[in-house]
Amino acid sequence: MPDILLKTENRRYIRSSSFVMALVFTILCALAALSLGYFIHYFAKGHFVHSTESFLDAEIRYIEAVGADQVKRKDQLHLFLNTDGTLPDIIPNDLTRLAEGILVFDIPENGQRYAAKIHTLADDRKILVGKNITAISKDFKFMQWLGIASIFFVVLIMIFAYLISIFVVSGTNKIAHTAREIMDTGDLSRRLTVTSRWDDLGHMSLVLNMLLDRVEELMHGVRQVSDNIAHDLRTPLTRLQSKLEGLKDSPQKDELLDEADHLLSTFNALLRISRIEAEQKRSQFDDVNLKTLLEDVVAFYEPLAEDENITFASDLSEGTFHGDRDLLFQAFANLLDNAVKFTPAGGHVKIALRHNNGRMRIDICDTGVGVPTAEHDKIFNRFYRTEKSRSSTGTGLGLSLVNAVINLHGGNLEVENANPGLRIITIL
C-alpha cells in the first residue's frame, strides 16, 4: 500500500484532475466561440453581399428607367467608363472583389469606401454604379476585431486553467507530503501550513488540522490508558507472582508460577507492540550491521535447533541498515523461533540476506508445517494462531511484534508457501 501512495502523492500537474477538467472546459469554450463566430461571420457577410447586390441592381434599373444623366444621389456614385472601357481616373487601381461582379474600392479624395457594379446602358455606354459602404465596412472590421479578441480570451482561459491546476495540485501535494511525513515519523504534533483562509484548500487544511488535533488527543489518551494499564495492572500481577513465590514448594506452586509467567509475558508483549506502534520512536536508530545481527540471531538459536535435529543454513551478504538494533534482533529472533518451533525433526531452516533494488531482503524459509494460503494475511494479527499451532506454547503475539518492528522501520513482510513449509520475506 505505501508504494501506491508514494506514486500518487506527487502527481504531475498535467495528470491532475483539475488540469484535465480545465482543459476540457477550455476546449468546449473554444468550440462554442468558434462556431458562434463562424455563424455570425457567415451570416453577416452573406447578408451584406446580398443586400448590396440587390441595392445596386435596383439602382441600375432605376437609372435605366430615368436616364443615366438625370440621376444624382447623395452617397452614391455614378460614373461613366472611358470610351476604351477602362475605369475613370478617380478610381484607384487596388480593387478588390466582394462577390462576382461587385468591386470594392476606396476613393482617396473623400476617404469613403464604395461597392460598385458596372452596367452597359442601352446606348452602349458603360456606367459604374457605386454605393457608399464606409459605415457598414467599419462595423465589419469591428466584428473581425471582436473575433480576434475572443481567440485571445480563449488563450487567456487556457493559461488560467493551467495556473489554477498548478495551484490546486501543488496545494494538494503539500498536504499529501505533510500527511505522509506524519505517517512516517509518527510525529502527530506536525500540522499542515495554512497559507490563506480564502482558498478552499486553505479551508481544508484548517479542517484537517482540527482532525489532527483530535487524533493527537485520542492517541495521547490511548497512550495514557496503556501507561495506566502498565502501572495499575502490572503492579498487582507482580504482587501475585511474589505471593506465589512465597508459597511452600509443591508441584501446584510451579504450575501456578508458570501460569503467572505466561500471563505476564503475554501482557508485556501486548503492551510492547502497542507502544512500538503508537510511538513510532526512532531516537534509538543507528547504523546496524545486518549481517552481524543475523549471525548473532542464528548463533543464539543454533543450539536449540541442534537439539531438535534441525539444520540451519545461512547465506548472508554484507549489509548495513539504519534501525533499532535491539528491536531488529527481537524481530528476527521471533521469526527464527517460529521457524524452529514449526519445523519437525530432520528439517531445515534457511536464512538469506540479499540486496534487492536498493533495499535489503531477508528470507527465512523452513520445511515445517506451513500455513494455508488463505491465512497468510492473518498470521501477523494479534493472538492469531493457525489450527496446527493452537496446541503449541506461546502468546500468539510473536509475529505481531515482528510486524510492528518491521513497520516501524518502514519495511514490508511477505509470506509465501515454500512447499513444504513457509517462507517469510522481510524487505527493509
Place this chain on the structure above:
Amino acid sequence: MKILVIEDDTDVRTYISKGMKEAGHTIDTADNGKEGLFLATTEDYDVMIVDRMLPELDGLTIIKTIRGAGNTTPVIFLSALGEVDDRVTGLRCGGDDYLVKPFAFAELLARIEILGRRQDNNSAGEQTTLHAGDIELNLLSRKVTRGDQDIDLQSREFRLLEYIMRHKGQIVTRTMLLEHVWDYHFDPQTNVIDVHISRLRGKIDNGFDTKTIRTVRGAGYIIED
C-alpha cells in the same frame, strides 16, 4: 547492605522491603521524590532502588542531582514504562541498572547483590583468573581448566561461563545473561538460554561427579565453590 527504596506504590514498597529484610539487608524507604532525595543526600547507602515516576520529584531528577553532587552510589531504576528507550534514558542519567515492573523479586535481589558487590570489586582491582571450585578460568589466555583437565569452549560459551563466574555465589538471571553475554535487550519467546546453559554444563561437567552451575527455580543460575 544498606538499601534505600524510593517508591510511591505502597504495595510494591512493602513487597521490596519485606523481601530485602528477609534476605538480610537494612532498608530505608521514601514514598515521594523530595523525601527520597533528602535521604539519598544525607545518609550513606550501598544501593538505591528508585522508581521512575514519583510524586513531587521524578526518579531521573533525583539521580541527576545526586550524581551532580559526586555521589556514586549504585542505582537501580524501577519502571512500569520499560521500553528500550526508557532504559537508555535511565542509564544515561546515571542509573546503573534498570528493571521493568512487574519483576520477579529474585531478579531484583540478584541485581542488587551484583551492584553492591561491584562497589567492593572496584577497589580490589582487575583479576586475571577466576575460580569456582576446581574450575579455573584464565581471562588472558582465555583457557578453562577443571582439575587438571583442559576444557575446550567456544567464545560465546566462554563469555557465558566468565559472566557466571565473575558473579560467583550470586544468582544471575536469564535477562542479565542476555544483556551482558549476548548484548541484546530482548525477550526470547522460548527458553533458549537454558539450552545454552545445558551445553555449557555438558562440557564442564563431563567426567566429573559434582554439578557446577545450579539452576535456581524462578530466578536464574548460580555457581558456587
